[in-house]
Amino acid sequence: MAALEACTALVTGANRGLGLEMVKQLLEADCSKIFAACRDTDGPNSEVLRELAKKNPDVVTLVKLDVADPASIKESAKKVGSLLGEKGLNLLVNNAAILPQKTMLTCSVEDMHNTFNTNVIGPLFVIREYLPYLRAAVKASGKPGMSPGKAAVINISTDAASLNMIPSMKEPFPLFPYSISKVALNMLTVYTARDLKADEILCISIHPGWVRTDMGSYEATLDTRESVEGMLRVIGSLTEKDQGGYMDYTGKTMPW
Ligand code: NDP
Secondary structure, eight states: OGGGTTOEEEESSTTSHHHHHHHHHHHHTTOSEEEEEESOTTSGGGHHHHHHHHHOTTTEEEEEOOTTOHHHHHHHHHHHHHHHGGGOOSEEEEOOOOOOOBOTTTOOHHHHHHHHIIIIIHHHHHHHHHHHHHHHHHHHHOOSSOOTTTOEEEEEOOGGGOGGGGGGSOSSOSBHHHHHHHHHHHHHHHHHHHHTTTTTOEEEEEEOOSBSSTTTOTTOSBOHHHHHHHHHHHHHTOOGGGTTOEEETTSOBOOO
């Protein structure tokens, strides 16, 4: 993936599922620095990631980041900033999310709060706290226009955020808090794309497909490798024409 070669990147929720695979493939794409962020850097769920960082100490750095906790976001940004230097951050992947299996009739206030904190408010403040480093990357790049090798925010969305999905869903499909939060994430993409256009920072939402992970279930149609290969192909080919877009891992435009 030549477009991402020598890039600096940060991935949230990097300890398992799609986030972990994203770190592995960014490593294969020869990124120069990858910040693999997760909320429990010392726990059993991060063992594979810790091994990866140990084997690639010059490239992969583990960062403690709970996206549902604004203080943790701030703290992580301070640490990453001190390690980035003037090159800045080229790629920010908002991947971490939760999916409480609740319907409109069964979700609690807490389910709604937790889901919004993690899936919407988290990505918003991650973007805000890391914005100085994205701007630094634009300044350091010296390239004209917008490109993923310069600065890009990738919000991992879902087809469950597409209003088109609703008629085909068998009721009661337990995606209520999750779907609504991802619709809000898509709106966050649109605002971010508009408000950071002058900074020459790309921002898109991408649906990874239905993928075999803890969230996607092991009956899903895609493995993480295929999904992330597709997403990185799409990310690597982004231009200003894609700004604020919503697409899937094959590059197909998604209906809002
Ligand atoms: P997983 O459930 O396998 O992994 C979720 C990741 O998010 C874990 O690393 C988890 O960390 C992390 N996470 C959850 N809450 C927080 C938090 N507060 N702070 C930091 N990290 C957190 O999910 P997937 O890998 O399948 O999903 C990745 C992304 O892809 C999500 O945005 C999801 O919505 C999207 N997606 C996935 C699909 C699929 O079929 N798999 C389909 C459509 C979209 P921890 O181990 O600490 O819990």
